[in-house]
Amino acid sequence: FRTLDDPRAIEEERRLCYVGITRAQEMLFLTHTRERRLWGGFREHCKPSLFLGELPKELIAGSARKTQAGKTAASPVPKNISASNSRLSQQGKNLQLMDWKAGDRVLHPAFGLGEITHVLGAGDKVNLAINFSGLGRKIIDPRSAKLQRLD
Incomplete structure (x- = not known):
């Protein structure tokens, strides 16, 4: 579960x-x-x-x-x-979390604007749960996705 x-x-x-x-x-x-x-x-x-x-x-x-x-x-x-x-x-x-945190706003080249809801894992094994406008939640590996953090 x-x-x-x-x-x-x-x-x-x-x-x-x-x-x-x-x-x-x-x-x-x-x-x-x-x-x-x-x-x-x-x-x-x-x-x-x-x-x-x-x-x-x-x-x-x-x-x-x-x-x-x-x-x-x-x-x-x-x-x-x-x-x-x-x-x-x-x-x-x-194990240290990468510099991603819940609440960060990001831009994904395919999914557009999103907000990180959860940081899953630690160190170099981090995945991000990101809520994208109109697409819902996706689990993204920040090492392979070209995410841009927005201020």
Whole structure:
């Protein structure tokens, strides 16, 4: 369950993600599904937690693999949590948000004027939730989008 409308809900999702990770004693396997089936046969596209991108790359090992259906899927990612618990906690505290903040007004070359409603992630793993006039909310990666901050 995700909501971008409530910053407390975002922080709760982040907290639950890290609680789950730090509960592992020796090895942790992180996987996710591309879609799930709902009651009535409906299918829902699933995305991995935004906060997995905040994990330090040097603590992650693994690779993508193809499923039987031919779609790319993540293979189990082993991680020695007990040896890296303190390092992960410290790095999580040290991650700095980029200079984007909620309330900033921006100009996107395709979507036009917008206002940042949420900054998701930290450090170099930031995504922005931006409300664009007439288009609604979009999640934008500021590293790849040519956003211009307006005063």
